[in-house]
Structure formats: structure tokens, C-alpha cells
Amino acid sequence: MSANPLAPEWLVHPDDANALTPAVWPPSADRDGAGAITVAGASLTALASEFGTPLYVVDEQDVRTRAETIKTLFNEAFAALGSRVDVYYAGKAFLCTAVAKWVVEAGLHIDVASGGELAVALAAGVDPALLGFHGNNKSLAEIDRSVGLGVGAIVLDSVVEVDRVSAAAEKHGRVQAVRLRINSGVHASTHEYLATAREDQKFGIPLADAPAVVAQIRASKNLRFLGLHSHIGSQIFESAGFAEAARRLLAVHAELLKDGEVPELNLGGGFGIAYTSADVVTPIASIAADFARVVSEQCAELGIPIPIIAIEPGRAIVGHSTVTVYEVGTIKDVRVDDSIRKYVSIDGGMSDNIRPALYGADYTVRLANRRSDSDPALVRIAGKHCESGDIVVHADYLPGDVAPGDLVAVPATGAYCWSLASNYNYLGRPAVVAVKDGAARVIVRRETEADLLSRDVGVTA
Ligand code: PLP
Numbered sequence: 001m002s003a004n005p006l007a008p009e010w011l012v013h014p015d016d017a018n019a020l021t022p023a024v025w026p027p028s029a030d031r032d033g034a035g036a037i038t039v040a041g042a043s044l045t046a047l048a049s050e051f052g053t054p055l056y057v058v059d060e061q062d063v064r065t066r067a068e069t070i071k072t073l074f075n076e077a078f079a080a081l082g083s084r085v086d087v088y089y090a091g092k093a094f095l096c097t098a099v100a101k102w103v104v105e106a107g108l109h110i111d112v113a114s115g116g117e118l119a120v121a122l123a124a125g126v127d128p129a130l131l132g133f134h135g136n137n138k139s140l141a142e143i144d145r146s147v148g149l150g151v152g153a154i155v156l157d158s159v160v161e162v163d164r165v166s167a168a169a170e171k172h173g174r175v176q177a178v179r180l181r182i183n184s185g186v187h188a189s190t191h192e193y194l195a196t197a198r199e200d201q202k203f204g205i206p207l208a209d210a211p212a213v214v215a216q217i218r219a220s221k222n223l224r225f226l227g228l229h230s231h232i233g234s235q236i237f238e239s240a241g242f243a244e245a246a247r248r249l250l251a252v253h254a255e256l257l258k259d260g261e262v263p264e265l266n267l268g269g270g271f272g273i274a275y276t277s278a279d280v281v282t283p284i285a286s287i288a289a290d291f292a293r294v295v296s297e298q299c300a301e302l303g304i305p306i307p308i309i310a311i312e313p314g315r316a317i318v319g320h321s322t323v324t325v326y327e328v329g330t331i332k333d334v335r336v337d338d339s340i341r342k343y344v345s346i347d348g349g350m351s352d353n354i355r356p357a358l359y360g361a362d363y364t365v366r367l368a369n370r371r372s373d374s375d376p377a378l379v380r381i382a383g384k385h386c387e388s389g390d391i392v393v394h395a396d397y398l399p400g401d402v403a404p405g406d407l408v409a410v411p412a413t414g415a416y417c418w419s420l421a422s423n424y425n426y427l428g429r430p431a432v433v434a435v436k437d438g439a440a441r442v443i444v445r446r447e448t449e450a451d452l453l454s455r456d457v458g459v460t461a
Contacts, residue, residue: 005338005339006339008362011395017367017372018367018371020037021277021364024274024411026062026321026323028040035369035370035371036370039057039059039435042438044057044407045407047325047440048327052431052446053407054347055430056324056413056414056417056432057325057409057433058099058432059322059434060434060436061436061437063414064102064105066316066321067087067102067103067106071106071107073284073285074309078291078295078306081306083306084309085288085308085310086109086264086311087107087312088109088132088310089111089314090269091110092416093414094415094416094417095112095121096120097124098443099443101124104124110131112132118131118145118151129150131152131153132151132152132154133146133153133155135155136158136204137157138157143164144168144172147169150174153226154177155229155266156179156181157205158205159205166220174222175222178226179264180210180214181231182210183207184230184245185206207249210256218259225256227262227263228253228256230245230249230266231267231268232268232270234314236270236271237279238282239291243294246294247294250299250302254302262307264309265295265308266311266312267309270313271284271287271316272316275363276362276364314415322412322413324352324353325407326381326410327405328344328406328407329384331343331345331402331403332345340378342378342379343379343382344379344402344408345384346381346392348384348430349383349384349385350385350391350392350424351383351421351423351424351425351427352421352430353392354421354422356391356393357391362393363411364393365396365408366398368408369407379393379397380395381396384427386425418444429447
């Protein structure tokens with residue numbers, strides 16, 4: 001069979017539409033004797049029948065292993081330079097108490113970006129000293145609570161926050177450690193909404209303003225300046241952007257050292273992962289080695305000691321851990337020019353994965369409850385919402401006999417899917433089930449109709 005002309009160029013017509021591409025699926029993914037996909041030894045068919053669909057299935061060990069691996073690889077790369085790397089898990093990617101515990105047990109810190117994320121980390125029992133607090137518009141209440149709790153570091157995003165955090169620290173009789181977020185002006189090669197260091201956007205302050213703002217920070221007896229912070233964007237495949245940001249920040253870092261200590265440099269997160277076989281990802285070991293090389297060369301050139309490095313990956317830790325399982329409801333063969341695109345509608349959609357609609361993100365899909373030797377057909381996985389843009393998978397091949405009642409699974413949904421989920425059309429958000437060694441447990445329960453009505457004060461008994 002040849003490729004469907006409606007298929008995008010990157011999509012290769014598969015020899016076997018049942019195959020699970022290793023770079024995209026959790027390493028534990030496999031098929032059992034009945035042909036059903038298994039994750040960490042648990043059959044997706046069994047999980048769907050026990051917990052319902054749509055269902056996020058997260059491989060617990062995968063999250064733990066990736067967290068430990070990132071920490072180890074970066075620390076090995078920097079140990080040779082006499083420094084270390086503190087890894088903050090970016091909670092915005094996917095935070096619940098279970099995930100918070102896993103990453104802290106792996107030796108990571110956590111970066112939170114709101115009072116809500118802070119509350120989840122605290123509910124997980126995370127020591128506030130392990131937390132970094134981010135955000136371009138922290139409320140006074142969020143600042144007050146963070147400082148009062150003894151949060152490890154607050155990332156100041158604007159000049160006005162210098163006074164706000166200083167005043168909160170004064171009130172609580174503390175000295176608050178702070179970083180200063182810089183807009184490095186580095187243009188990351190990613191989607192416009194994911195690039196966070198172009199000049200024309202809301203995060204951080206210009207590099208040229210840093211010396212004056214740091215002087216203000218240092219003038220406050222209630223603040224301790226840790227260092228500069230940069231996050232150039234998300235889903236970035238090449239190290240060149242990170243390297244350029246590091247060079248630019250270190251030049252200013254060196255200037256700042258003339259008037260006081262600057263113990264660390266935070267280079268943010270954003271390491272890309274493979275969502276499809278077309279995504280060519282730089283391995284974390286190479287990124288760590290590149291970071292170490294660039295930082296050491298630049299520090300040598302500037303004649304300064306190598307600072308402690310901090311990084312904030314989210315997607316690279318949780319992205320591949322999760323697959324979303326859906327049940328197929330309706331199927332339509334839609335004729336476009338002389339070709340057919342099969343619209344396969346599932347019982348979730350943009351409410352559990354907004355990324356395709358928001359960023360044009362591509363995902364892949366596989367039949368999850370069985371294998372089939374039927375000829376591959378080009379499909380589009382559509383959600384059940386009242387939007388024509390409600391697409392979860394723009395294009396992939398599924399066995400052509402895919403039918404209502406089948407289960408399909410979409411891999412690499414661990415980051416920015418659950419955390420960006422909504423109740424659009426009053427769909428309850430799916431449960432999250434953690435699987436390990438063949439056993440499954442619910443870590444976030446499914447939203448019920450009662451949950452959906454619970455805040456509507458007009459609801460009568
Ligand atoms: N740090 C900051 C400041 C961010 O804004 C983000 C994501 O938006 C991250 C870290 C994590 O990015 P990623 O999940 O791509 O690693």
C-alpha cells in the first residue's frame with residue numbers, strides 16, 4: 001500500500017501500524033498475547049475497563065528514572081568542573097502529590113508557578129526549602145505565603161517585585177533568597193507561544209537592566225541575591241539557543257561578581273522530546289555536556305569561578321511517561337479531493353489535550369485493545385467537543401478495520417495535557433492512573449458530574 005496523499009510529509013506509511021515507536025512510547029510499552037498494549041506490565045484494555053476512558057496512564061518508574069537520570073547526567077558533567085547542578089522539576093508540566101513525591105525522592109527540587117501549585121507541593125509534604133516560586137504576576141498573597149513558609153527561592157520577574165518580596169521578608173523577619181529572571185533576547189527555535197525570550201513578550205527583564213535591579217536587590221537587607229535566571233522556551237531540540245543564553249547571562253554574571261557574590265546561574269528548562277518519529281531530539285547527556293562545555297569556556301574567558309547551575313525541566317521528565325487511552329465512538333470516511341481521510345472520534349479531546357489546538361502539536365496513535373493486520377488507513381483522531389479544531393492527532397495510520405468500541409492510545413501525553421485540561425462542554429477531567437510492576441492505582445480520580453456542578457450556586461437539590 002502507498003502513502004495517502006493527504007498525509008503530511010513527515011508521516012511515513014508504516015509497514016506495521018501496530019508497532020510502538022520506541023522514541024515516543026514509554027520504554028515499558030509492549031503488546032501482550034492478546035495484542036493489547038501494556039504499560040509497565042498493565043494491559044490498557046484492563047485499565048480502561050477498570051477505570052473508564054479517557055484515562056491518563058502514567059508509568060511511575062519512567063518518571064522516577066528520567067528525574068534521576070537528568071540529575072545524574074548534569075551533575076556528572078559539572079562535577080568535572082568542580083560545580084554541581086540543582087534540578088528543579090517544572091511542576092507546570094504535570095503536578096499532583098504523587099508526582100511531587102516521586103521527583104523529590106529522586107533528589108529534585110520543584111518549581112511552582114502559582115499558589116495552587118504551591119499548595120499541591122505542600123500537600124505532598126515537600127519541604128518548602130526545596131521549592132522555587134515563579135510567575136510574572138505573583139499576587140501579594142502568593143508572595144506573602146511563599147516567604148512566610150520559607151520557600152527556597154523566589155524568581156523575581158519585574159522591578160516591582162523587588163520591593164514586594166523585600167517587604168514580605170521584612171514582615172516575616174526573614175532573608176529571602178531570590179533569582180532575577182532575564183529576557184536574554186535569544187530566539188528559541190520552537191512555536192511562537194513556547195518561545196519565552198524574544199524581546200516582545202511578558203517574561204523577565206532585559207539583560208541590560210540587570211545590574212541596576214541587582215543593585216536594588218542587594219540594597220535590601222531582607223533579600224539575598226542568588227543569581228540570574230533564563231528560560232528561553234519549551235520543546236527545544238538544539239543546544240545552540242541554551243548555549244547562547246548561557247554566554248549572554250554569564251557576561252553580566254561576571255559584571256555582578258565585582259560588587260558581591262553570585263553563587264548560581266539558572267538556565268531554565270525546555271528540553272524537547274519526541275512526539276512523533278519525525279522529531280529528532282538531542283539526548284540529555286549531550287545537552288548536559290554542551291552546557292558544561294559552554295559554561296566552562298565562558299567562565300574561563302571571563303576569569304570567573306564556575307557557579308552552581310540550576311535547571312528546570314518539566315516535559316523531559318514526565319512527557320514520555322504517560323499515554324492517554326480513549327474509546328472510539330464514531331468513524332467517518334471523509335473524501336478530500338480523491339483521497340479518504342478517516343475521522344475517528346474519541347470520548348475525550350481538546351479538554352484533555354489542548355496542545356494540538358493550541359500549538360498545532362503533532363501526536364501519534366495506536367490501536368490499544370488489539371493488533372490488526374488490516375491495511376493501514378490515514379486517520380485523524382477527533383475529540384467530542386463542539387469545535388472543528390478539536391483534534392488530538394492530526395494524522396497517523398491505524399489499521400483500516402478500526403471500529404467503534406475499539407480503544408486507541410496516544411503516547412507522550414505526560415506534559416502539559418492534564419495540567420492544561422479543562423471542563424469545556426462540561427466534560428469531567430479524566431482520572432490519572434499510575435502503573436508500576438503490573439499494578440495500577442488511581443493518583444487523581446476522575447471528575448464526576450457532582451464535581452462539575454459543585455461550584456454552581458444556582459444548583460438545587
Ligand atoms: N521554567 C520555566 C520558567 C518555564 O516557563 C517552563 C515552561 O514553560 C519550564 C521551566 C519547563 O519547560 P519544559 O517543560 O519545556 O522543560
